[in-house]
Amino acid sequence: MAYISAMMDQMLVFDRRQVRRNRDRAAADFPAHDFLKREVTERVVDRMRDIQRRFPRLLDLGSHDGSLRQSLDPELGAEWVVSLDPSERFATLASASGPSVAAEEEFLPFAPASFDAVISCLSLHWVNDLPGALLQARQCLKPDGLFLGAMLGGETLHELRAVLTEAETEVLGGAGPRVSPFAELQDAAGLMQRAGFALPVADSDLLTVTYANAFLLMHELRGMGEGNAITARRKGTTPKAVFMRAAEIYHERHAGPDGRIPASFQVLYLTGWAPHASQQQPLRPGSAAHRLADALGGTEQPAGDPAAPGRKPH
Template identity: 60%
Template structure:
Protein backbone atom coordinates (compact mmCIF):
# COMPACT_ATOMS: atom_id res chain seq x y z
CA UNK A 1 0.00 0.00 0.00
CA UNK A 2 1.43 3.35 -0.99
CA UNK A 3 1.77 6.19 1.48
CA UNK A 4 -0.76 8.25 -0.45
CA UNK A 5 -3.46 5.77 0.56
CA UNK A 6 -2.71 6.08 4.27
CA UNK A 7 -5.32 8.32 5.89
CA UNK A 8 -6.30 6.38 9.01
CA UNK A 9 -4.30 4.96 11.87
CA UNK A 10 -5.63 1.40 11.86
CA UNK A 11 -3.97 0.64 15.19
CA UNK A 12 -5.91 3.53 16.70
CA UNK A 13 -9.16 2.27 15.13
CA UNK A 14 -8.56 -1.17 16.64
CA UNK A 15 -7.63 0.27 20.04
CA UNK A 16 -10.74 2.47 20.11
CA UNK A 17 -12.97 -0.50 19.35
CA UNK A 18 -11.19 -2.60 21.96
CA UNK A 19 -11.87 0.08 24.57
CA UNK A 20 -15.48 0.46 23.44
CA UNK A 21 -16.27 -3.27 23.41
CA UNK A 22 -17.21 -3.81 27.10
CA UNK A 23 -19.90 -1.09 27.09
CA UNK A 24 -20.74 -1.01 23.38
CA UNK A 25 -24.23 -2.37 23.96
CA UNK A 26 -25.22 0.96 25.51
CA UNK A 27 -23.97 2.94 22.49
CA UNK A 28 -24.68 0.68 19.51
CA UNK A 29 -28.10 2.07 18.59
CA UNK A 30 -26.91 3.43 15.23
CA UNK A 31 -25.31 0.10 14.32
CA UNK A 32 -28.49 -1.77 15.23
CA UNK A 33 -30.76 0.53 13.22
CA UNK A 34 -28.60 0.48 10.08
CA UNK A 35 -28.08 -3.29 10.35
CA UNK A 36 -31.84 -3.79 10.22
CA UNK A 37 -32.22 -1.47 7.23
CA UNK A 38 -29.38 -3.19 5.38
CA UNK A 39 -30.63 -6.72 6.12
CA UNK A 40 -34.10 -5.81 4.83
CA UNK A 41 -32.58 -5.48 1.36
CA UNK A 42 -32.33 -9.26 1.24
CA UNK A 43 -36.10 -9.59 1.58
CA UNK A 44 -36.74 -8.74 -2.06
CA UNK A 45 -34.04 -11.06 -3.45
CA UNK A 46 -35.20 -14.53 -4.47
CA UNK A 47 -31.88 -16.21 -3.83
CA UNK A 48 -30.23 -18.30 -1.12
CA UNK A 49 -26.83 -17.42 0.32
CA UNK A 50 -25.66 -20.47 2.32
CA UNK A 51 -22.26 -19.10 3.38
CA UNK A 52 -22.03 -15.46 4.43
CA UNK A 53 -19.45 -13.24 6.12
CA UNK A 54 -20.12 -10.05 8.06
CA UNK A 55 -17.15 -7.66 8.14
CA UNK A 56 -16.87 -5.24 11.04
CA UNK A 57 -19.39 -7.15 13.13
CA UNK A 58 -18.87 -5.27 16.42
CA UNK A 59 -21.16 -7.15 18.87
CA UNK A 60 -23.12 -8.95 16.15
CA UNK A 61 -26.01 -6.60 15.33
CA UNK A 62 -25.80 -7.45 11.62
CA UNK A 63 -25.82 -11.15 12.40
CA UNK A 64 -28.95 -10.70 14.49
CA UNK A 65 -30.62 -8.76 11.68
CA UNK A 66 -29.71 -11.44 9.10
CA UNK A 67 -31.19 -14.30 11.15
CA UNK A 68 -33.81 -16.14 9.10
CA UNK A 69 -33.05 -14.15 5.96
CA UNK A 70 -31.51 -15.07 2.61
CA UNK A 71 -31.30 -18.78 3.26
CA UNK A 72 -28.10 -18.21 5.23
CA UNK A 73 -26.94 -21.49 6.74
CA UNK A 74 -23.62 -20.33 8.16
CA UNK A 75 -22.60 -16.77 9.03
CA UNK A 76 -18.99 -15.98 9.91
CA UNK A 77 -18.44 -12.72 11.79
CA UNK A 78 -15.20 -10.74 11.60
CA UNK A 79 -13.99 -7.55 13.27
CA UNK A 80 -10.74 -5.63 13.32
CA UNK A 81 -10.97 -5.53 17.13
CA UNK A 82 -10.14 -8.78 18.98
CA UNK A 83 -12.18 -7.53 21.94
CA UNK A 84 -15.24 -6.97 19.75
CA UNK A 85 -14.75 -10.38 18.13
CA UNK A 86 -14.58 -12.12 21.50
CA UNK A 87 -17.73 -10.37 22.68
CA UNK A 88 -19.60 -11.13 19.42
CA UNK A 89 -18.67 -14.82 19.62
CA UNK A 90 -21.06 -15.14 22.54
CA UNK A 91 -23.95 -15.14 20.08
CA UNK A 92 -22.96 -18.63 18.96
CA UNK A 93 -21.78 -17.66 15.48
CA UNK A 94 -18.19 -18.36 14.38
CA UNK A 95 -16.22 -15.14 14.86
CA UNK A 96 -12.65 -14.06 14.19
CA UNK A 97 -10.48 -10.97 14.39
CA UNK A 98 -9.67 -9.95 10.81
CA UNK A 99 -8.63 -6.80 8.99
CA UNK A 100 -10.74 -5.60 6.04
CA UNK A 101 -7.49 -4.57 4.38
CA UNK A 102 -6.15 -8.17 4.44
CA UNK A 103 -9.09 -10.58 4.27
CA UNK A 104 -8.36 -14.24 5.13
CA UNK A 105 -11.03 -15.83 2.89
CA UNK A 106 -10.31 -18.09 -0.08
CA UNK A 107 -11.16 -16.81 -3.57
CA UNK A 108 -14.63 -17.74 -4.75
CA UNK A 109 -15.65 -19.21 -1.39
CA UNK A 110 -18.51 -16.99 -0.20
CA UNK A 111 -22.10 -16.44 -1.30
CA UNK A 112 -22.69 -13.17 0.56
CA UNK A 113 -20.56 -10.51 2.22
CA UNK A 114 -22.06 -7.78 4.38
CA UNK A 115 -20.43 -4.84 6.11
CA UNK A 116 -22.27 -2.35 8.28
CA UNK A 117 -20.62 0.90 9.43
CA UNK A 118 -17.03 -0.30 9.28
CA UNK A 119 -15.58 0.33 5.82
CA UNK A 120 -15.39 4.10 6.37
CA UNK A 121 -12.24 3.37 8.45
CA UNK A 122 -10.45 1.51 5.63
CA UNK A 123 -7.46 3.23 4.03
CA UNK A 124 -7.55 1.46 0.66
CA UNK A 125 -11.28 1.18 0.05
CA UNK A 126 -10.90 0.12 -3.62
CA UNK A 127 -8.51 -2.61 -2.48
CA UNK A 128 -10.85 -3.80 0.25
CA UNK A 129 -13.76 -3.95 -2.21
CA UNK A 130 -11.57 -5.86 -4.66
CA UNK A 131 -10.74 -8.43 -1.96
CA UNK A 132 -14.44 -8.78 -1.17
CA UNK A 133 -15.30 -9.35 -4.84
CA UNK A 134 -12.54 -11.95 -5.16
CA UNK A 135 -13.76 -13.82 -2.07
CA UNK A 136 -17.29 -14.07 -3.49
CA UNK A 137 -18.47 -16.79 -5.84
CA UNK A 138 -19.75 -15.78 -9.31
CA UNK A 139 -23.16 -14.10 -8.84
CA UNK A 140 -22.29 -13.53 -5.18
CA UNK A 141 -23.74 -10.53 -3.39
CA UNK A 142 -22.15 -7.68 -1.46
CA UNK A 143 -24.30 -5.54 0.83
CA UNK A 144 -22.60 -2.64 2.56
CA UNK A 145 -23.49 0.41 4.61
CA UNK A 146 -20.95 3.08 5.43
CA UNK A 147 -20.96 6.63 6.68
CA UNK A 148 -21.06 9.26 3.93
CA UNK A 149 -19.56 12.68 3.40
CA UNK A 150 -22.13 14.83 5.21
CA UNK A 151 -21.93 12.80 8.44
CA UNK A 152 -21.48 15.01 11.53
CA UNK A 153 -21.39 18.14 9.40
CA UNK A 154 -22.50 20.17 12.42
CA UNK A 155 -19.70 18.87 14.63
CA UNK A 156 -17.14 19.50 11.90
CA UNK A 157 -18.25 23.11 11.61
CA UNK A 158 -18.13 23.93 15.32
CA UNK A 159 -14.89 22.04 16.03
CA UNK A 160 -13.19 23.91 13.19
CA UNK A 161 -14.35 27.28 14.49
CA UNK A 162 -13.57 26.40 18.12
CA UNK A 163 -10.03 25.37 17.30
CA UNK A 164 -9.45 28.59 15.37
CA UNK A 165 -10.91 30.65 18.21
CA UNK A 166 -9.02 28.94 21.04
CA UNK A 167 -5.84 27.53 19.50
CA UNK A 168 -5.32 29.77 16.51
CA UNK A 169 -5.02 26.93 14.00
CA UNK A 170 -6.49 23.73 12.59
CA UNK A 171 -5.72 20.02 12.78
CA UNK A 172 -7.54 16.95 11.35
CA UNK A 173 -10.13 16.19 14.02
CA UNK A 174 -12.89 14.42 12.12
CA UNK A 175 -12.25 11.68 9.60
CA UNK A 176 -13.06 12.08 5.89
CA UNK A 177 -15.91 9.97 4.53
CA UNK A 178 -16.72 8.61 1.08
CA UNK A 179 -18.87 10.60 -1.32
CA UNK A 180 -22.06 9.19 -2.83
CA UNK A 181 -20.96 10.12 -6.35
CA UNK A 182 -17.76 8.07 -6.05
CA UNK A 183 -19.13 4.91 -4.41
CA UNK A 184 -20.60 3.36 -7.57
CA UNK A 185 -17.36 3.90 -9.44
CA UNK A 186 -15.40 2.22 -6.65
CA UNK A 187 -17.62 -0.86 -6.90
CA UNK A 188 -17.08 -1.04 -10.66
CA UNK A 189 -13.32 -0.64 -10.24
CA UNK A 190 -13.40 -3.60 -7.86
CA UNK A 191 -14.95 -5.79 -10.55
CA UNK A 192 -18.55 -5.79 -9.36
CA UNK A 193 -21.52 -5.86 -11.70
CA UNK A 194 -24.92 -4.19 -11.32
CA UNK A 195 -23.81 -1.72 -8.64
CA UNK A 196 -26.48 0.29 -6.87
CA UNK A 197 -25.68 3.05 -4.38
CA UNK A 198 -28.16 5.17 -2.47
CA UNK A 199 -28.09 7.18 0.71
CA UNK A 200 -30.18 8.01 3.73
CA UNK A 201 -29.85 10.53 6.54
CA UNK A 202 -30.50 9.95 10.22
CA UNK A 203 -30.75 12.79 12.70
CA UNK A 204 -30.04 12.10 16.36
CA UNK A 205 -30.68 14.72 19.04
CA UNK A 206 -28.63 15.21 22.19
CA UNK A 207 -28.80 17.29 25.32
CA UNK A 208 -25.57 19.01 24.29
CA UNK A 209 -22.44 18.54 22.19
CA UNK A 210 -20.55 16.91 25.05
CA UNK A 211 -23.18 14.16 25.16
CA UNK A 212 -22.67 13.61 21.42
CA UNK A 213 -18.91 13.33 21.90
CA UNK A 214 -19.46 10.84 24.74
CA UNK A 215 -21.59 8.70 22.42
CA UNK A 216 -18.93 8.78 19.69
CA UNK A 217 -16.35 7.51 22.19
CA UNK A 218 -18.75 4.79 23.29
CA UNK A 219 -19.21 3.75 19.66
CA UNK A 220 -15.44 3.62 19.10
CA UNK A 221 -15.85 6.31 16.43
CA UNK A 222 -13.47 9.03 17.61
CA UNK A 223 -10.66 10.59 15.59
CA UNK A 224 -8.18 8.10 14.08
CA UNK A 225 -6.69 10.35 11.40
CA UNK A 226 -2.96 9.75 10.93
CA UNK A 227 -2.28 13.50 11.11
CA UNK A 228 -4.30 14.08 14.26
CA UNK A 229 -2.71 15.75 17.26
CA UNK A 230 -1.50 13.10 19.70
CA UNK A 231 -2.69 14.84 22.86
CA UNK A 232 -6.04 15.44 24.52
CA UNK A 233 -8.16 18.24 23.14
CA UNK A 234 -8.00 21.33 25.33
CA UNK A 235 -10.93 21.73 27.67
CA UNK A 236 -11.39 25.31 26.45
CA UNK A 237 -11.68 24.07 22.86
CA UNK A 238 -14.34 21.50 23.77
CA UNK A 239 -16.34 24.03 25.75
CA UNK A 240 -16.14 26.56 22.91
CA UNK A 241 -17.33 23.89 20.45
CA UNK A 242 -20.23 23.02 22.73
CA UNK A 243 -21.15 26.69 23.00
CA UNK A 244 -21.10 27.13 19.21
CA UNK A 245 -23.10 23.94 18.69
CA UNK A 246 -25.78 25.22 21.04
CA UNK A 247 -25.91 28.58 19.29
CA UNK A 248 -26.11 27.19 15.75
CA UNK A 249 -27.89 23.85 15.93
CA UNK A 250 -30.14 23.75 18.99
CA UNK A 251 -33.89 23.31 18.57
CA UNK A 252 -36.65 25.08 20.50
CA UNK A 253 -36.18 22.69 23.41
CA UNK A 254 -32.44 23.34 23.57
CA UNK A 255 -31.42 19.95 22.16
CA UNK A 256 -28.76 19.81 19.46
CA UNK A 257 -28.96 17.72 16.27
CA UNK A 258 -26.30 15.43 14.78
CA UNK A 259 -26.62 14.26 11.17
CA UNK A 260 -25.43 10.85 9.99
CA UNK A 261 -25.40 10.16 6.24
CA UNK A 262 -25.43 6.45 5.42
CA UNK A 263 -24.41 5.12 2.00
CA UNK A 264 -25.94 1.76 1.03
CA UNK A 265 -23.98 -0.32 -1.48
CA UNK A 266 -25.39 -3.31 -3.36
CA UNK A 267 -23.38 -5.15 -6.00
CA UNK A 268 -22.94 -8.60 -7.52
CA UNK A 269 -19.94 -10.46 -8.80
CA UNK A 270 -20.23 -11.04 -12.56
CA UNK A 271 -22.08 -14.06 -13.93
CA UNK A 272 -23.27 -14.99 -17.42
CA UNK A 273 -26.90 -15.27 -16.26
CA UNK A 274 -27.05 -11.64 -15.15
CA UNK A 275 -28.77 -8.98 -17.30
CA UNK A 276 -26.38 -7.56 -19.89
CA UNK A 277 -26.48 -4.10 -21.48
CA UNK A 278 -27.71 -4.00 -25.08
CA UNK A 279 -25.23 -3.43 -27.87
CA UNK A 280 -24.84 0.27 -28.66
CA UNK A 281 -27.13 1.27 -31.52
CA UNK A 282 -29.39 -1.80 -31.22
CA UNK A 283 -32.48 0.07 -29.92
CA UNK A 284 -35.70 -0.47 -31.90
CA UNK A 285 -37.58 2.56 -30.51
CA UNK A 286 -36.71 6.22 -30.14
CA UNK A 287 -36.48 7.78 -26.66
CA UNK A 288 -37.98 11.00 -28.04
CA UNK A 289 -41.12 9.07 -29.08
CA UNK A 290 -41.48 7.49 -25.63
CA UNK A 291 -41.18 10.89 -23.95
CA UNK A 292 -43.38 12.69 -26.47
CA UNK A 293 -40.52 15.09 -27.11
CA UNK A 294 -39.09 16.68 -30.22
CA UNK A 295 -35.59 15.49 -31.07
CA UNK A 296 -33.21 18.28 -32.03
CA UNK A 297 -30.23 17.18 -34.08
CA UNK A 298 -26.89 18.86 -33.33
CA UNK A 299 -25.62 21.33 -35.93
Protein backbone atom coordinates in the same frame (compact mmCIF):
# COMPACT_ATOMS: atom_id res chain seq x y z
CA MET B 1 12.37 4.50 -2.63
CA ALA B 2 11.82 7.55 -0.39
CA TYR B 3 9.40 8.99 -2.95
CA ILE B 4 7.36 5.78 -3.03
CA SER B 5 7.31 5.67 0.77
CA ALA B 6 6.05 9.26 0.92
CA MET B 7 3.26 8.45 -1.55
CA MET B 8 2.20 5.47 0.56
CA ASP B 9 2.17 7.60 3.72
CA GLN B 10 -0.11 10.12 2.00
CA MET B 11 -2.58 7.30 1.25
CA LEU B 12 -2.81 6.34 4.93
CA VAL B 13 -5.59 8.70 5.94
CA PHE B 14 -6.45 6.55 8.96
CA ASP B 15 -4.24 5.19 11.70
CA ARG B 16 -5.45 1.60 11.70
CA ARG B 17 -3.80 0.84 15.05
CA GLN B 18 -5.84 3.65 16.56
CA VAL B 19 -8.97 2.32 14.86
CA ARG B 20 -8.37 -1.04 16.56
CA ARG B 21 -7.68 0.64 19.92
CA ASN B 22 -10.89 2.66 19.66
CA ARG B 23 -12.94 -0.43 18.89
CA ASP B 24 -11.24 -2.54 21.58
CA ARG B 25 -12.03 0.18 24.12
CA ALA B 26 -15.66 0.37 23.00
CA ALA B 27 -16.31 -3.38 23.01
CA ALA B 28 -17.03 -3.85 26.73
CA ASP B 29 -19.86 -1.29 26.88
CA PHE B 30 -20.95 -1.37 23.24
CA PRO B 31 -24.62 -2.33 23.88
CA ALA B 32 -25.09 1.03 25.63
CA HIS B 33 -24.03 2.90 22.47
CA ASP B 34 -24.98 0.63 19.58
CA PHE B 35 -28.25 2.34 18.56
CA LEU B 36 -26.87 3.46 15.17
CA LYS B 37 -25.39 0.06 14.43
CA ARG B 38 -28.69 -1.65 15.31
CA GLU B 39 -30.75 0.76 13.21
CA VAL B 40 -28.53 0.46 10.13
CA THR B 41 -28.28 -3.32 10.51
CA GLU B 42 -32.08 -3.57 10.46
CA ARG B 43 -32.24 -1.42 7.33
CA VAL B 44 -29.64 -3.61 5.65
CA VAL B 45 -31.55 -6.78 6.57
CA ASP B 46 -34.73 -5.20 5.13
CA ARG B 47 -32.89 -4.72 1.85
CA MET B 48 -31.82 -8.35 1.89
CA ARG B 49 -35.46 -9.41 2.39
CA ASP B 50 -36.47 -7.35 -0.65
CA ILE B 51 -34.03 -9.29 -2.83
CA GLN B 52 -35.89 -12.54 -2.07
CA ARG B 53 -32.84 -14.76 -2.32
CA ARG B 54 -31.23 -17.20 0.08
CA PHE B 55 -27.64 -16.71 1.26
CA PRO B 56 -26.36 -19.91 2.92
CA ARG B 57 -22.77 -18.70 3.45
CA LEU B 58 -22.41 -15.11 4.59
CA LEU B 59 -19.53 -12.86 5.70
CA ASP B 60 -20.25 -10.05 8.18
CA LEU B 61 -17.44 -7.64 7.27
CA GLY B 62 -16.58 -5.29 10.15
CA SER B 63 -18.97 -7.10 12.45
CA HIS B 64 -18.45 -5.29 15.77
CA ASP B 65 -20.05 -7.68 18.31
CA GLY B 66 -21.65 -9.91 15.66
CA SER B 67 -25.21 -8.64 16.13
CA LEU B 68 -26.01 -9.03 12.41
CA ARG B 69 -26.14 -12.78 12.95
CA GLN B 70 -29.07 -12.40 15.37
CA SER B 71 -30.90 -10.02 13.00
CA LEU B 72 -31.04 -12.38 10.03
CA ASP B 73 -34.44 -13.91 9.31
CA PRO B 74 -34.70 -17.69 8.69
CA GLU B 75 -36.06 -17.05 5.18
CA LEU B 76 -32.70 -15.53 4.20
CA GLY B 77 -31.24 -19.02 4.56
CA ALA B 78 -28.03 -18.00 6.34
CA GLU B 79 -26.64 -21.36 7.47
CA TRP B 80 -23.04 -20.27 8.12
CA VAL B 81 -22.21 -16.68 9.12
CA VAL B 82 -18.60 -15.63 9.69
CA SER B 83 -17.98 -12.41 11.65
CA LEU B 84 -14.81 -10.43 10.89
CA ASP B 85 -13.63 -7.36 12.78
CA PRO B 86 -10.23 -5.67 13.15
CA SER B 87 -10.79 -5.55 16.94
CA GLU B 88 -9.83 -8.73 18.80
CA ARG B 89 -12.27 -7.86 21.59
CA PHE B 90 -15.18 -7.43 19.19
CA ALA B 91 -14.21 -10.65 17.42
CA THR B 92 -14.20 -12.44 20.78
CA LEU B 93 -17.70 -11.12 21.55
CA ALA B 94 -18.93 -12.25 18.13
CA SER B 95 -17.47 -15.73 18.66
CA ALA B 96 -20.06 -16.38 21.38
CA SER B 97 -22.71 -16.92 18.69
CA GLY B 98 -20.69 -18.34 15.80
CA PRO B 99 -17.37 -18.37 13.93
CA SER B 100 -15.40 -15.13 14.00
CA VAL B 101 -11.98 -13.85 13.05
CA ALA B 102 -9.94 -10.76 13.95
CA ALA B 103 -8.57 -9.41 10.67
CA GLU B 104 -8.34 -6.25 8.57
CA GLU B 105 -11.01 -5.46 5.98
CA GLU B 106 -8.21 -4.72 3.51
CA PHE B 107 -6.56 -8.15 3.97
CA LEU B 108 -9.29 -10.79 3.94
CA PRO B 109 -8.11 -14.30 4.87
CA PHE B 110 -10.62 -16.18 2.70
CA ALA B 111 -10.39 -18.20 -0.49
CA PRO B 112 -12.06 -16.88 -3.65
CA ALA B 113 -15.76 -17.71 -4.05
CA SER B 114 -16.20 -18.56 -0.35
CA PHE B 115 -19.49 -16.72 0.32
CA ASP B 116 -22.95 -16.19 -1.15
CA ALA B 117 -23.11 -12.70 0.38
CA VAL B 118 -20.77 -10.18 2.00
CA ILE B 119 -22.55 -7.72 4.29
CA SER B 120 -20.85 -4.74 5.95
CA CYS B 121 -22.52 -2.38 8.44
CA LEU B 122 -20.72 0.81 9.52
CA SER B 123 -17.10 -0.24 9.22
CA LEU B 124 -15.75 0.55 5.73
CA HIS B 125 -15.53 4.32 6.36
CA TRP B 126 -12.35 3.57 8.39
CA VAL B 127 -10.61 1.73 5.53
CA ASN B 128 -7.63 3.41 3.85
CA ASP B 129 -7.86 1.49 0.55
CA LEU B 130 -11.61 1.33 0.01
CA PRO B 131 -11.40 0.22 -3.66
CA GLY B 132 -9.00 -2.55 -2.61
CA ALA B 133 -11.26 -3.67 0.24
CA LEU B 134 -14.26 -3.77 -2.10
CA LEU B 135 -12.24 -5.74 -4.64
CA GLN B 136 -11.32 -8.34 -2.02
CA ALA B 137 -14.95 -8.56 -0.92
CA ARG B 138 -15.97 -9.20 -4.52
CA GLN B 139 -13.32 -11.89 -4.89
CA CYS B 140 -14.69 -13.63 -1.77
CA LEU B 141 -18.09 -13.94 -3.42
CA LYS B 142 -19.37 -16.81 -5.48
CA PRO B 143 -20.54 -15.83 -8.99
CA ASP B 144 -23.79 -13.84 -8.70
CA GLY B 145 -23.10 -13.35 -4.98
CA LEU B 146 -24.36 -10.22 -3.22
CA PHE B 147 -22.36 -7.39 -1.69
CA LEU B 148 -24.39 -5.03 0.50
CA GLY B 149 -22.52 -2.42 2.49
CA ALA B 150 -23.54 0.52 4.66
CA MET B 151 -20.96 3.16 5.56
CA LEU B 152 -20.98 6.72 6.86
CA GLY B 153 -21.03 9.39 4.15
CA GLY B 154 -19.91 12.96 3.66
CA GLU B 155 -22.77 14.73 5.50
CA THR B 156 -22.05 12.82 8.71
CA LEU B 157 -21.42 15.03 11.76
CA HIS B 158 -21.10 18.17 9.67
CA GLU B 159 -22.29 20.19 12.67
CA LEU B 160 -19.59 18.79 14.95
CA ARG B 161 -16.86 19.20 12.36
CA ALA B 162 -17.66 22.87 11.87
CA VAL B 163 -17.79 23.79 15.55
CA LEU B 164 -14.61 21.90 16.46
CA THR B 165 -12.72 23.63 13.64
CA GLU B 166 -13.99 27.03 14.75
CA ALA B 167 -13.24 26.39 18.43
CA GLU B 168 -9.69 25.16 17.77
CA THR B 169 -9.01 28.15 15.55
CA GLU B 170 -10.22 30.54 18.24
CA VAL B 171 -8.43 28.89 21.18
CA LEU B 172 -5.27 27.51 19.58
CA GLY B 173 -4.86 29.70 16.52
CA GLY B 174 -5.30 26.78 14.12
CA ALA B 175 -7.28 23.59 13.63
CA GLY B 176 -6.29 19.97 13.10
CA PRO B 177 -8.48 17.22 11.62
CA ARG B 178 -10.79 15.85 14.31
CA VAL B 179 -13.63 14.15 12.44
CA SER B 180 -13.06 11.49 9.79
CA PRO B 181 -13.32 12.45 6.11
CA PHE B 182 -16.15 10.44 4.56
CA ALA B 183 -16.93 9.20 1.06
CA GLU B 184 -19.47 11.11 -1.04
CA LEU B 185 -22.58 9.50 -2.52
CA GLN B 186 -21.68 10.53 -6.07
CA ASP B 187 -18.43 8.52 -5.81
CA ALA B 188 -19.91 5.37 -4.30
CA ALA B 189 -21.28 3.61 -7.41
CA GLY B 190 -18.02 4.39 -9.23
CA LEU B 191 -16.05 2.69 -6.45
CA MET B 192 -18.23 -0.40 -6.86
CA GLN B 193 -17.64 -0.47 -10.61
CA ARG B 194 -13.92 -0.02 -10.09
CA ALA B 195 -13.94 -3.07 -7.79
CA GLY B 196 -15.55 -5.16 -10.53
CA PHE B 197 -19.12 -5.42 -9.22
CA ALA B 198 -21.96 -5.86 -11.68
CA LEU B 199 -25.17 -3.81 -11.47
CA PRO B 200 -23.81 -1.40 -8.82
CA VAL B 201 -26.29 0.85 -7.00
CA ALA B 202 -25.65 3.51 -4.36
CA ASP B 203 -28.16 5.47 -2.30
CA SER B 204 -28.27 7.11 1.12
CA ASP B 205 -30.28 7.89 4.26
CA LEU B 206 -29.82 10.84 6.60
CA LEU B 207 -30.45 10.00 10.25
CA THR B 208 -30.65 12.81 12.81
CA VAL B 209 -30.15 12.15 16.52
CA THR B 210 -30.48 14.78 19.27
CA TYR B 211 -28.39 15.18 22.42
CA ALA B 212 -28.61 17.36 25.49
CA ASN B 213 -25.17 18.80 24.72
CA ALA B 214 -22.03 18.31 22.64
CA PHE B 215 -20.21 16.50 25.45
CA LEU B 216 -22.79 13.71 25.44
CA LEU B 217 -22.46 13.42 21.65
CA MET B 218 -18.68 13.09 21.86
CA HIS B 219 -19.04 10.55 24.68
CA GLU B 220 -21.44 8.56 22.48
CA LEU B 221 -19.02 8.57 19.55
CA ARG B 222 -16.30 7.21 21.83
CA GLY B 223 -18.69 4.51 23.04
CA MET B 224 -19.42 3.54 19.43
CA GLY B 225 -15.70 3.11 18.74
CA GLU B 226 -15.86 6.11 16.39
CA GLY B 227 -13.23 8.27 18.06
CA ASN B 228 -10.66 10.23 16.08
CA ALA B 229 -8.26 7.91 14.22
CA ILE B 230 -7.02 10.24 11.48
CA THR B 231 -3.28 9.81 10.95
CA ALA B 232 -2.73 13.59 10.79
CA ARG B 233 -4.73 14.27 13.97
CA ARG B 234 -3.29 16.69 16.52
CA LYS B 235 -1.13 14.69 18.93
CA GLY B 236 -1.15 15.29 22.67
CA THR B 237 -3.86 16.46 25.02
CA THR B 238 -6.29 19.05 23.70
CA PRO B 239 -7.01 21.87 26.16
CA LYS B 240 -10.42 21.64 27.81
CA ALA B 241 -11.13 25.16 26.62
CA VAL B 242 -11.40 23.89 23.02
CA PHE B 243 -14.23 21.51 23.87
CA MET B 244 -15.95 24.04 26.10
CA ARG B 245 -15.95 26.59 23.28
CA ALA B 246 -17.09 23.97 20.75
CA ALA B 247 -20.03 23.06 22.99
CA GLU B 248 -20.98 26.74 23.27
CA ILE B 249 -20.88 27.27 19.51
CA TYR B 250 -22.81 24.05 18.87
CA HIS B 251 -25.61 25.14 21.22
CA GLU B 252 -25.74 28.69 19.88
CA ARG B 253 -25.89 27.57 16.28
CA HIS B 254 -27.94 24.38 16.32
CA ALA B 255 -29.99 23.98 19.53
CA GLY B 256 -33.72 23.53 19.07
CA PRO B 257 -36.52 25.03 21.19
CA ASP B 258 -36.03 22.22 23.72
CA GLY B 259 -32.32 23.05 24.03
CA ARG B 260 -31.18 19.78 22.45
CA ILE B 261 -28.64 19.74 19.62
CA PRO B 262 -28.90 17.62 16.44
CA ALA B 263 -26.19 15.31 15.07
CA SER B 264 -26.45 14.11 11.47
CA PHE B 265 -25.40 10.67 10.27
CA GLN B 266 -25.47 10.10 6.52
CA VAL B 267 -25.45 6.40 5.67
CA LEU B 268 -24.39 5.31 2.18
CA TYR B 269 -25.72 1.96 0.97
CA LEU B 270 -23.65 0.17 -1.68
CA THR B 271 -25.14 -2.80 -3.51
CA GLY B 272 -23.51 -4.91 -6.20
CA TRP B 273 -23.14 -8.44 -7.50
CA ALA B 274 -20.21 -10.67 -8.36
CA PRO B 275 -20.34 -11.01 -12.17
CA HIS B 276 -22.23 -13.96 -13.65
CA ALA B 277 -23.35 -14.85 -17.17
CA SER B 278 -27.03 -14.90 -16.14
CA GLN B 279 -27.04 -11.20 -15.20
CA GLN B 280 -28.56 -8.51 -17.39
CA GLN B 281 -25.97 -7.19 -19.86
CA PRO B 282 -25.85 -3.84 -21.68
CA LEU B 283 -26.69 -3.98 -25.41
CA ARG B 284 -23.87 -3.76 -27.95
CA PRO B 285 -23.66 -0.35 -29.70
CA GLY B 286 -25.82 -0.40 -32.84
CA SER B 287 -27.90 -3.39 -31.75
CA ALA B 288 -31.07 -1.48 -30.82
CA ALA B 289 -34.23 -2.81 -32.46
CA HIS B 290 -35.93 0.62 -32.66
CA ARG B 291 -34.70 4.08 -33.62
CA LEU B 292 -34.81 6.84 -30.98
CA ALA B 293 -35.93 9.31 -33.65
CA ASP B 294 -39.04 7.21 -34.35
CA ALA B 295 -39.93 7.10 -30.67
CA LEU B 296 -39.60 10.90 -30.40
CA GLY B 297 -41.34 11.64 -33.69
CA GLY B 298 -38.29 13.50 -35.04
CA THR B 299 -35.84 13.29 -37.93
CA GLU B 300 -32.54 11.50 -37.48
CA GLN B 301 -29.44 13.55 -38.34
CA PRO B 302 -26.14 11.72 -39.06
CA ALA B 303 -23.36 12.67 -36.65
CA GLY B 304 -21.56 15.81 -37.75
CA ASP B 305 -24.42 17.18 -39.92
CA PRO B 306 -25.56 20.76 -39.27
CA ALA B 307 -28.77 21.30 -37.34
CA ALA B 308 -32.02 20.98 -39.30
CA PRO B 309 -33.37 24.26 -40.80
CA GLY B 310 -35.35 26.34 -38.37
CA ARG B 311 -33.88 24.55 -35.28
CA LYS B 312 -31.17 26.22 -33.23
CA PRO B 313 -28.53 24.08 -31.53
CA HIS B 314 -28.57 24.32 -27.71
